[in-house]
Amino acid sequence: MAEAALTADQALRKQRMESLARSSKQELEPFWKEHGQDLPYSYLREPEIGLVMVRGRAGGTGQRFNLGEMTVTRCSVRLSDGTVGHGYVKGRDKRHAELAALFDARFVQDDSTAGFLDILNNRRKAERDNQSAKAAATKVDFYTMVRGED
Amino acid sequence: MYVAVKGGERAIENAHKLLAEKRRGNPDIPEIKTDQIREQLTLSVSRVMAEGSLYDPDLASLAIKQARGDLIEAVFLMRAYRTTLPRFGYSLPIDTGTMQISRRISATYKDLPGGQVLGPTFDYTHRLLDFTLTANGEEPLEAESSSEGVDNTMPRVLDDLLNHEGLIQQEERVSDESHEPVGDLTRQPLEFPADRDIRLQNLSRGDEGFILSLGYSTQRGYARNHAFVGEIRYGSVDVEIAPEELDFPIHLGEIDITECENVNQFKGSKTAPPQFTRGYGLTFGQNERKAIAMALVDRALRDKEMGEEVTSPAQDEEFVLSHSDNIEATGFVEHIKLPHYVDFQSELELVRKMRREQAEQHPQRAAE
Structure with a gap:
């Protein structure tokens, strides 16, 4: 995958879609009330549950293989001015995918509405840091026995 | 031969009602909720996701409840459910080198960059029943925290440490992967000889007990490749997909996985200098026993490419791959009733x- 070739716009959109995917429906709903409530939109693709086959690599770095599937929900919307948004999220929450698609379009329409993502990103970072700090507390400290004399 | 029979509808219906009553157990005891299973029986959930070959902790919890805790029956329910869903595509290969690490150990190096991170493990417990768990009103436990987190960019033992000295075989990778097909057992039947991609997919969704016993057999001498665990990692990795409607890959979410990389002996050949060889295990969820056993069996199945003589069951790919799937196995074994x-x-x-x-x-x- 030619990932290095992303434009600045693509990179920003990718980053924002990631924040939306990492969040939950419960987290996103109040922000939608604030930034998009009553905006008319139509579905390009109604919320749909499906599967993505997750791939790994032999030895972590080698030949690709199919590890197993995961449930994914996707949705595509069009706002009344024609702006299109896509949402792909892990799991089977249709409203989560719909909100992700709506925000994806909304951010294109009005960049200033994306400010709340910082709150969600900080929340995710705090959760990760907390988990990581707990794992770090289980790190083994090896020590060498010091002999009594000299 | 099984011949279809008619009749017995009422008996079947009543049997299923009785099953539902037995599933519920004593109605005076509170009913178990699927989110309790998801949060508190996480290793059962891991196993059902791995062998069901479907990552969805909520579904796995439901399957475990419905199956009265019979994990193979739960795996069956997962496999049946997945057939009802469309396939959106294939993910980009996950990068276990950037895992958010909950556990990382090596049996080959004591002091290594990133350290030995034990994480949530049964290792070093005394295996004494803890009767405080049966008491009600247990205080929730809070784990200790370190002031600094784990280094998620810590080196991989096999690729970054052992390979540094050229002492271990490299994992081969073609330069242009866009035209390299990746075998998929959910789309095509198992055929022999099977390539490593098919073998790894088969082992990852294979029955834990079967893979465990085969792995054990290799240690007891039924395939000569003495193994060390170079590295075990458990944690979460990001999954990305490149949907056709977008011209860049996007993040779907994180999944928990367990990875095991084994280092095995190899004497070398007339053409190749002596070098360690590798076995690889990767499963959904926290599933360490399975990952280690899978890595043992993966190595054993690489006999032909290593020019080894096939003398043992674990090296016989037709034997291993044809009998590892517990849904196929239970279907055929149980149908005789x-x-x-x-x-x-x-x-x-x-x-x-x-x-x-x-x-x-x-x-x-x-x-x-």
């Missing part, structure tokens, strides 16, 4: 006929 009345009737006739013939030919034996 279903009505075989017509079949058996003909067997009965045959035995009676043979006995008659024998009695006519040897009347004195029949008289004894």
Whole structure:
């Protein structure tokens, strides 16, 4: 995958879609009330549950293989001015995918509405840091026995 | 041969009602909720996701509840459910080198960059029953925290440490992967000889008990490759997909996985210098026993590419790959309990006929 070739716009959109995917429906709903409530939109693709086959690599770095599937929900919307948004999220929450698609379009329409993502990103970072700090507390400290004399 | 039979509808219906009642157990005891299973029986959930070959902790929890805790039945429910869903595509290969690490250990190096991170493990517990868990109102436990987190960019033992000295074989990778097909057992039947991609997919969704026993057999001498655990990692990795409607890959979410990389002995050949060889294990969820066993069996199945003689069951890919799937296995093993009345009737006739013939030919034996 030619990932290095992303434009600045693509990179920003990718980053924002990631924040939306990492969040939950419960987290996103109040922000939608604030930034998009009553905006008319139509579905390009109604919320749909499906599967993505997750791939790994032999030895972590080698030949690709199919590890197993995961449930994914996707949705595509069009706002009344024609702006299109896509949402792909892990799991089977249709409203989560719909909100992700709506925000994806909304951010294109009005960049200033994306400010709340910082709150969600900080929340995710705090959760990760907390988990990581707990794992770090289980790190083994090896020590060498010091002999009594000299 | 199994012949379809009619009738018994009411008996079947009543049997299923009785099953539901037994599933519920004593109604005076609170009903178990699926989110309790998801949060508190996480290793069962891991196993059902791995062998169901479907990552969805909520579904796995439901399957475990519905199956009354029979994990193979739960795996069956997961496999059946996935057939009802469309396939959106394939993910980009996950990068276990950037895992958010909950556990990382190495049995080959004591002091290594990133350290030995034990994480949530049964290792070093005393295996004494803890009766405080049966008491009600247990105080929630809070784990200790370190002031700094784990270094998620810590080196990989095999690729970054051992390979540094050129002492271990490299994992081969073609330069242009866009035209390299990746075998998929959910789309095409198992055929032999099977390439490593198919073998790894098969082992990852294979029955834990079967893979464990085969792995064990390699350690006891039924395939000569003495293994060390170079590295085990458990944690979460990001999954990305490149959907056709977008021209860049996007993040779907994180999944928990367990990875095991084994280092195995290899004497070298006329053309190759002595070098360690590798075995790889990767499973959904926290599933360490399975990942280690899978890595042992993966190595054993690489016999042909290593020019080794096939002498043991774990090296025989047709034997291993054809019998690892517990849904296929349980389907065939258990189907013999279903009505075989017509079949058996003909067997009965045959035995009676043979006995008659024998009695006519040897009347004195029949008289004894």
